Amino acid sequence: MVNRFLPAQGVITDLSNSDHPIATPSALRLLVVEDVQEDVELIDLVLSAAGISCEIKVADSLQQCESLLNNGAFDAVLADYRLPGLQAPDVFQAVHARQPLLPFILVTGSLGEEAAVECIKTGMTDYVLKDRLYRLPTVLRRALAEAQLKLQQQAALAQIEQQAWRESILNRIFQAIRETLILEEVLQTTVDQLQIALNVDRCMIVQPTADQQMVVQCASLSTTETRDFSGHPCKLCIHYEGQLKMGQQVFLPSLDAEMSPAVAADLRESQLQSALLTPLNYHREYFGSLVLHQTRSPRQWSLEEMSLVQAVAEQCAIAIYQANLYAQAQYELEQRRRIEDQLRHDAFHDGLTGLPNRALFLDRLNHARQIAHRNQAEMSPNELGNFAVLFLDLDDFRIINDSLGHDAGDFLLQVVAARLNQCLRVGDTLARTSGDEFAILLEDIESIDEILVVVANIQTVLQQSITLESQEIFISSCIGIVIDAPNYNDASQLLRDADTAMYQAKDKGRNSYQIFSWTMHAKVKQRLQLENDLRRALNKHEFELVYQPIFHLLSQSNYKLCGFEALIRWHDPDRGMRLPDSFIPTAEQTGLILPMGEWVIWQACKQWKEWVDCWPQLKEIGNISVNLSPAQFVQLDLPDQIERILINTGVDFHQLRIEITESVLMQNEVASLEILTQLKAKNIQVAMDDFGTGYSSLSYLLRFPKDVLKIDKSFVSTLEENPGNQEIIKTILALGKNMGLDIVAEGIETANQAQFLLEQGCTFGQGYWFSKPLTSEQAEAMLATHFAPDNGNF
Numbered sequence: 001m002v003n004r005f006l007p008a009q010g011v012i013t014d015l016s017n018s019d020h021p022i023a024t025p026s027a028l029r030l031l032v033v034e035d036v037q038e039d040v041e042l043i044d045l046v047l048s049a050a051g052i053s054c055e056i057k058v059a060d061s062l063q064q065c066e067s068l069l070n071n072g073a074f075d076a077v078l079a080d081y082r083l084p085g086l087q088a089p090d091v092f093q094a095v096h097a098r099q100p101l102l103p104f105i106l107v108t109g110s111l112g113e114e115a116a117v118e119c120i121k122t123g124m125t126d127y128v129l130k131d132r133l134y135r136l137p138t139v140l141r142r143a144l145a146e147a148q149l150k151l152q153q154q155a156a157l158a159q160i161e162q163q164a165w166r167e168s169i170l171n172r173i174f175q176a177i178r179e180t181l182i183l184e185e186v187l188q189t190t191v192d193q194l195q196i197a198l199n200v201d202r203c204m205i206v207q208p209t210a211d212q213q214m215v216v217q218c219a220s221l222s223t224t225e226t227r228d229f230s231g232h233p234c235k236l237c238i239h240y241e242g243q244l245k246m247g248q249q250v251f252l253p254s255l256d257a258e259m260s261p262a263v264a265a266d267l268r269e270s271q272l273q274s275a276l277l278t279p280l281n282y283h284r285e286y287f288g289s290l291v292l293h294q295t296r297s298p299r300q301w302s303l304e305e306m307s308l309v310q311a312v313a314e315q316c317a318i319a320i321y322q323a324n325l326y327a328q329a330q331y332e333l334e335q336r337r338r339i340e341d342q343l344r345h346d347a348f349h350d351g352l353t354g355l356p357n358r359a360l361f362l363d364r365l366n367h368a369r370q371i372a373h374r375n376q377a378e379m380s381p382n383e384l385g386n387f388a389v390l391f392l393d394l395d396d397f398r399i400i401n402d403s404l405g406h407d408a409g410d411f412l413l414q415v416v417a418a419r420l421n422q423c424l425r426v427g428d429t430l431a432r433t434s435g436d437e438f439a440i441l442l443e444d445i446e447s448i449d450e451i452l453v454v455v456a457n458i459q460t461v462l463q464q465s466i467t468l469e470s471q472e473i474f475i476s477s478c479i480g481i482v483i484d485a486p487n488y489n490d491a492s493q494l495l496r497d498a499d500t501a502m503y504q505a506k507d508k509g510r511n512s513y514q515i516f517s518w519t520m521h522a523k524v525k526q527r528l529q530l531e532n533d534l535r536r537a538l539n540k541h542e543f544e545l546v547y548q549p550i551f552h553l554l555s556q557s558n559y560k561l562c563g564f565e566a567l568i569r570w571h572d573p574d575r576g577m578r579l580p581d582s583f584i585p586t587a588e589q590t591g592l593i594l595p596m597g598e599w600v601i602w603q604a605c606k607q608w609k610e611w612v613d614c615w616p617q618l619k620e621i622g623n624i625s626v627n628l629s630p631a632q633f634v635q636l637d638l639p640d641q642i643e644r645i646l647i648n649t650g651v652d653f654h655q656l657r658i659e660i661t662e663s664v665l666m667q668n669e670v671a672s673l674e675i676l677t678q679l680k681a682k683n684i685q686v687a688m689d690d691f692g693t694g695y696s697s698l699s700y701l702l703r704f705p706k707d708v709l710k711i712d713k714s715f716v717s718t719l720e721e722n723p724g725n726q727e728i729i730k731t732i733l734a735l736g737k738n739m740g741l742d743i744v745a746e747g748i749e750t751a752n753q754a755q756f757l758l759e760q761g762c763t764f765g766q767g768y769w770f771s772k773p774l775t776s777e778q779a780e781a782m783l784a785t786h787f788a789p790d791n792g793n794f
Contacts, residue, residue, distance in 0.1 A: 424440065
């Protein structure tokens with residue numbers, strides 16, 4: 001059998017864009033049209049001095065210029081205005097004809113203003129006089145930048161045109177295949193008609209499946225054929241796939257000795273006498289084959305028949321191509337619709353929890369307000385509306401987020417969102433407005449009691465434990481409540497006042513709620529003013545430290561100085577000296593406590609180093625104590641931060657004592673244990689401040705590394721009136737002694753208090769009985785007296 005491979009008829013148009021800009025090398029390629037070698041060298045020298053590396057090709061005639069332009073690419077052309085037998089406009093025309101965007105700069109000895117204007121009008125980029133060659137680097141850089149910008153603009157325009165062209169093609173395709181959307185019917189009709197027209201025994205369309213198996217998709221058989229070929233693989237198409245993909249018809253007129261054994265076996269298995277395989281190619285894409293079988297007798301296919309089959313195959317390929325295009329276009333449109341729907345959803349929903357965001361919440365809140373205020377004229381000024389807004393903020397979320405990581409924080413927010421949803425009634429709206437803040441719109445309320453029922457449910461649900469990072473976490477929230485009233489003109493006003501009430505609830509403590517009242521506005525303004533003042537104070541260094549001495553108690557009249565506790569004060573220019581209680585809570589809420597706390601550690605260590613240098617005895621018997629806030633303590637880099645400060649200030653690590661409260665430790669036991677372990681590994685002392693006021697149990701206390709227990713001043717200051725406090729102090733002293741810890745009593749204000757503590761074995765104390773907090777100058781005076789040679793402490 002003889003195989004004939006005939007090229008498929010038709011022309012395939014390549015629409016790909018080949019106009020790619022040539023990348024500019026690191027050294028500029030310059031064409032200099034100049035007949036004076038010294039001027040060329042001077043140009044090279046000026047550009048090199050300006051840091052411009054370049055490769056210069058020189059031409060002194062139009063023929064040389066054209067030859068160089070034809071055989072190489074350049075980044076810019078520098079041309080003299082006049083050369084013997086040649087002028088710049090001639091050179092410019094030759095350059096412009098080949099590279100229209102190539103910068104063209106005149107470098108000439110003299111050029112009048114009118115001539116310069118004419119040159120620029122013709123399209124030349126710029127000009128430089130030879131006696132002002134120092135301008136050339138600037139002019140060249142600007143010209144290259146402008147040329148690059150034009151190239152970018154052209155590329156952008158081409159991209160826009162390409163996109164527009166693609167969209168127009170899609171639209172034309174939709175219109176063209178409107179009548180032929182059911183591809184299977186088109187192909188089946190084609191093979192049926194072709195079988196009749198050519199009187200063949202079998203006419204089939206073979207197409208690749210999803211796994212690229214060539215199988216029969218539709219077939220038209222003679223009346224005597226009983227075999228069903230649909231879905232069966234076509235071995236001939238597989239064998240001749242290479243030729244078919246190249247657009248060649250495969251003509252098998254008969255079974256002969258030249259045929260490969262595999263093809264001959266397939267022909268015998270299919271009872272073929274001859275076959276014709278015509279590729280279904282369109283736009284260089286192979287869609288399968290149109291296959292004709294002759295089983296009753298061998299057949300010689302005429303050129304007219306093969307041409308007819310080729311024409312039919314092209315139409316089938318176009319139909320398949322159009323159907324695929326339509327399917328692809330439908331898919332793209334569906335994807336676009338999904339993206340648009342997703343974008344609309346994302347614009348009004350929180351990505352983490354899926355809840356409505358602030359924008360959608362305000363829209364629904366404004367809608368509820370408009371409905372409620374339809375009959376506003378009939379409402380009395382003091383009448384409460386029929387909807388309310390709840391504003392929630394999770395207590396200590398920042399601590400959890402910073403200590404366990406943002407992934408744990410995100411998971412916590414998702415759990416909280418799900419639990420809050422359980423507390424809502426039908427028709428209520430829950431939104432996440434930002435961070436750890438949520439807002440709830442309660443509609444159709446008849447009394448405050450309904451609101452408080454929802455609040456109670458929220459508090460109950462949130463108090464259930466949550467497991468994060470193998471830790472059991474308990475959370476709570478503070479809730480601000482505002483009830484609609486006639487004087488609200490905008491939804492944002494309601495949300496603002498709910499936020500205000502929430503901050504008032506925070507002032508009451510964890511897991512609190514507060515209903516908004518109009519007197520709260522003044523407090524909010526005060527808090528905002530305080531926040532601004534604190535930022536100013538940090539920038540203008542208005543803070544200072546005072547130092548309360550800590551003494552080693554030897555007897556009622558004998559005690560030795562052994563260190564100081566650094567306490568922050570604020571020199572407010574408007575209100576004078578301010579104590580920490582007046583600004584630390586706001587600093588913690590706003591995050592300003594972090595830079596403030598780092599400054600306190602730095603300043604205390606710097607001051608302590610100065611004192612140790614003056615009184616070396618302090619290095620052996622004393623230390624400087626610094627308090628850490630909860631926000632500071634959960635910083636994962638806290639140990640490294642403190643180490644950096646100690647190294648930079650030159651303070652021995654064991655001379656710094658970090659004071660933390662029990663409540664801080666209990667907020668995140670695992671993270672607290674890790675940080676304390678790192679601090680102790682660096683030989684930094686740890687004191688548990690305000691001991692006895694928290695919820696610590698002995699088992700928890702034993703877990704945390706520590707050196708000192710500090711008895712809270714609330715027990716010391718009332719021990720004379722309250723015998724119960726005396727028992728608490730005795731217990732703490734016994735506990736500390738058994739654990740080998742130093743005990744420091746805070747707030748000693750009377751001789752009786754000092755005597756009682758001494759009798760019970762407390763060996764360290766601080767308070768106004770010994771000394772009030774001192775400025776650095778006053779502390780130095782105390783140190784000078786304490787370590788004077790005649791005082792016995794030198």
